[in-house]
Amino acid sequence: xxxxxxxxxxxxxxxxxxxxxxxxxxxxxxxxxxxxxxxxxxxxxxxxxxxxxxxxxxxxxxxxxxxxxxxxxxxxxxxxxxxxxxxxx
Amino acid sequence: xxxxxxxxxxxxxxxxxxxxxxxxxxxxxxxxxxxxxxxxxxxxxxxxxxxxxxxxxxxxxxxxxxxxxxxxxxxxxxxxxxxxxxxxxxxxxxxxxxxxxxxxxxxxxxxxxxxxxxxxxxxxxxxxxxxxxxxxxxxxxxxxxxxxxxxxxxxxxxxxxxxxxxxxxxxxxxxxxxxxxxxxxxxxxxxxxxxxxxxxxxxxxxxxxxxxxxxxxxxxxxxxxxxxxxxxxxxxxxxxxxxxxxxxxxxxxxxxxxxxxxxxxxxxxxxxxxxxxxxxxxxxxxxxxxxxxxxxxxxxxxxxxxxxxxxxxx
Numbered sequence: 020x021x022x023x024x025x026x027x028x029x030x031x032x033x034x035x036x037x038x039x040x041x042x043x044x045x046x047x048x049x050x051x052x053x054x055x056x057x058x059x060x061x062x063x064x065x066x067x068x069x070x071x072x073x074x075x076x077x078x079x080x081x082x083x084x085x086x087x088x089x090x091x092x093x094x095x096x097x098x099x100x101x102x103x104x105x106x107x108x
Numbered sequence: 109x110x111x112x113x114x115x116x117x118x119x120x121x122x123x124x125x126x127x128x129x130x131x132x133x134x135x136x137x138x139x140x141x142x143x144x145x146x147x148x149x150x151x152x153x154x155x156x157x158x159x160x161x162x163x164x165x166x167x168x169x170x171x172x173x174x175x176x177x178x179x180x181x182x183x184x185x186x187x188x189x190x191x192x193x194x195x196x197x198x199x200x201x202x203x204x205x206x207x208x209x210x211x212x213x214x215x216x217x218x219x220x221x222x223x224x225x226x227x228x229x230x231x232x233x234x235x236x237x238x239x240x241x242x243x244x245x246x247x248x249x250x251x252x253x254x255x256x257x258x259x260x261x262x263x264x265x266x267x268x269x270x271x272x273x274x275x276x277x278x279x280x281x282x283x284x285x286x287x288x289x290x291x292x293x294x295x296x297x298x299x300x301x302x303x304x305x306x307x308x309x310x311x312x313x314x315x316x317x318x319x320x321x322x323x324x325x326x327x328x329x330x331x332x333x334x335x336x337x338x339x340x341x342x343x344x345x346x347x348x349x350x351x352x353x354x355x356x357x358x359x360x361x362x363x364x365x366x367x368x369x370x371x372x373x374x375x376x377x378x379x380x381x382x383x384x385x386x387x388x389x390x391x392x393x394x395x396x397x398x399x400x401x402x403x404x405x406x407x408x409x410x411x412x413x414x415x416x417x418x419x420x421x422x
Contacts, residue, residue, distance in 0.1 A: 026313040028321070042309040044321075057309050062259055074308070077256060090174055096253035096262075100173040 021056065034066065053086070078105050110135075110191040111166075111182055113147040113175035115300055117154040118342055118350050119195055120146055124160050125345070125402070126198040131191075132162075134202030138209060140189075147182075149175040179231055179249035179267050183241050190238050192231040192268070196296040196334070197223060199233065200401050204292050211283050212237060218280040223289045225297075229282050231268035233293065244274050294398040296391060298331025299338060303351055303362050322363060323371045326380060330387055332371070335362040336409055337395040344404040365409055373413040381416060388412065 021027070023040030030043070034050030046061040053068045062077040072087040079094045083104045092098055093105035110127055114120040127144055135142045144163040148155050152167055168174060172181035182190055189212075199205050199222065211217045218240035221229035231249070241248065248271040254263040272282055289295070305328070310318040322328040339350035339359050353360015363371065375381055392408055399405075 023312060024314060026309075026317045026321070028324075040312070042313050057312070059305075059309070072308070077253060077259070079256070090176065092251075092253050092256075094256060096256050098176055098247075098250045098252055100177040101168065102173060 023056070038071065048081075050081075073104070109143050109145055109182070109185055109187045109189070110193060111145040111147060112193045112195055113149045113178050114155075114195050115148075115150045115175075116195075116303060116351070117151065117156070117159065118346075118348070119299065119338065120155065121159055121346060122338065122342060123193070123195055123198065124163060126200070126398075127193065128162060130202035131193075131199055131205060132202070134206040135191075135209075137203075138206055143187075145182075145185075147172070147175060147178045149178070176251050176267055180247055183236070183238060183249065185238075188238055189235060190241075191235045192233070194223075194232045194295075196299045196338070197233050198294045198398055198401075199292065200294060200397060201292045204288070205235075208283065208285060209235070214281075216279060216281050217283055218275045219282040221282050221284050221286065223293055223295060224284060224286040226266070226269070228265075228269040228272045229284060229286075230266045230272075232295070233289075234268060234282075240275065240280055241271060243278075244271055248274055290393075294394040294401075296334035296338060296394060297387075298327045299334050299362075300331075302328050302331035302335065306353075306361050306363075319363070319367060319371050319374075322368075323374045326383060326387075329368075329371070329375075329384055330391075332363040332368050333384075333388055333411060334391050335359060336365045336368060336411060337391055339365075340406070340409050341395065341399060341402060341404055344399075344406055345402050365411060368411055369413050372411065373415055385412070385416070 021038045021041035025041035027041060027046055028044045031047040032051055036051030038053045038056045041056045043061060044059045048063045048066060050066040052066060053071050055071045057072045058076055059074045060076045062079055063081050064079045065081045067082045067084055068086055069084045070086045072089055073091050074089045075091055077092045088102055088104035090100055099105055110131060132142050145166055146163055147166045155165060172178045205222060208220050218237050220235040222233035225232055249268050251267050252265045252270055256262045275282060322332055335351055342350035349358050351359050351361040395408060
């Protein structure tokens with residue numbers, strides 16, 4: 020469980036992880052649940068994005084349920100601007 | 109059209125001052141009709157029209173939802189040439205910039221690049237012949253990733269870089285004057301990134317963690333340093349606070365000079381110090397050139413901690 024006030028850089032998180040407020044910079048997310056917090060850069064390889072902010076990373080796979088899509092890329096490397104989260108997400 | 113995306117009105121005021129003082133008159137002297145458009149990517153309410161005379165604003169909307177999408181949208185504007193100029197790039201010699209437009213007599217020249225930060229010309233200071241760029245596939249200016257299956261060894265292309273490759277493939281040229289840039293252009297790096305980071309998550313992780321991040325991430329340290337220099341210029345020219353924090357304090361929206369000195373003093377890795385020292389010297393020269401242009405006579409802020417100088421002296 021990751022919580023508010025925590026900051027991680029270049030870390031990897033497995034499917035058991037739940038984020039409730041931490042800031043992740045240039046991290047890899049593998050299957051957990053993103054409930055709140057910020058993902059800056061990095062790659063979202065799977066899991067549920069329920070809420071929080073996604074900034075500039077790659078959304079490789081996963082379920083986009085809600086949150087703020089500020090910007091980022093899909094698995095084809097295509098850029099998605101503000102509000103335009105990838106359709107498969 | 110001279111245009112660029114901006115997020116912060118204070119930085120945009122310096123940009124606006126430079127564009128209208130030198131660049132606009134230089135292009136008008138060629139007989140060109142010139143207009144200036146600022147794309148307000150955020151904080152639109154901070155941009156007072158009275159601070160930006162002879163300039164129109166464009167805000168995010170369909171087709172230009174953010175600054176990355178803005179470049180492609182701008183190409184559809186009814187004009188022959190579009191000059192993309194980054195928010196922290198200041199051309200000091202408009203006559204120099206305008207003199208190269210003679211190359212457009214060659215129909216194979218699609219653009220003039222005055223400043224390059226990587227191998228490919230991006231959109232930092234790029235004068236485009238609009239019809240050549242409009243002939244490219246949709247979204248040609250957009251940022252992208254290539255070889256994502258090789259993550260993290262993928263290739264991240266910034267805005268304009270794919271367009272440069274496509275133009276080359278189509279037999280078109282982008283003339284590069286980057287080698288002359290140090291004498292003619294003042295440019296600063298990372299000044300917006302650190303401010304965006306400050307407003308987005310610094311409050312969530314706390315001041316100490318934010319300062320640690322700046323100490324460990326070269327690009328953030330560069331942005332913090334450059335913002336102090338820009339703040340010094342901004343105060344001298346506009347007599348106002350640059351990059352204010354939530355409490356209105358000078359540079360609280362980036363990193364104050366005092367905090368930056370503290371952060372730099374924490375850096376012990378010799379190779380990082382060396383890289384930053386080289387960059388800071390370049391920034392100092394950029395700021396001094398811009399200061400001379402703007403008539404600022406105050407001495408540059410001293411930011412390098414004594415312990416760095418002592419280590420160098422040994």
